[in-house]
Amino acid sequence: MSAPRTALILAALLGLSACATTGDGMSPDGIPADAVETTRTEANGDRITEFRVGGQLRAVRVSPSRGVTYYLYDRDGDGSIDSDRDSVPQTYFKLFSW
Secondary structure (H helix, E strand, O other): OOHHHHHHHHHHHHHHHHOOOOOOOEOOOOOEOOOEEEEEEOOOOOEEEEEEEOOEEEEEEEEOOOOOOEEEEOOOOOOOOOOOOOOOOOEEEOOOOO
């Protein structure tokens, strides 16, 4: 195998390892691994899943009956979902998954 090809493969593998999870107890969605999940279905068919840690709301997953699933997070730990007044955007869409 030539040296440039070996270097390219090595660089690709290092790049992939940088994308690996760090084991911080979070799922790929940013939801804590120890979160208690509660799901309810609204009258219009939307599924709302709340994730709580120690009784405190940490994230909400909204799966509309029509449309893409999106997530709302409590980034500052105050127990309520961040609003548009905060510096973090309110809605997060999962664009890709493997």
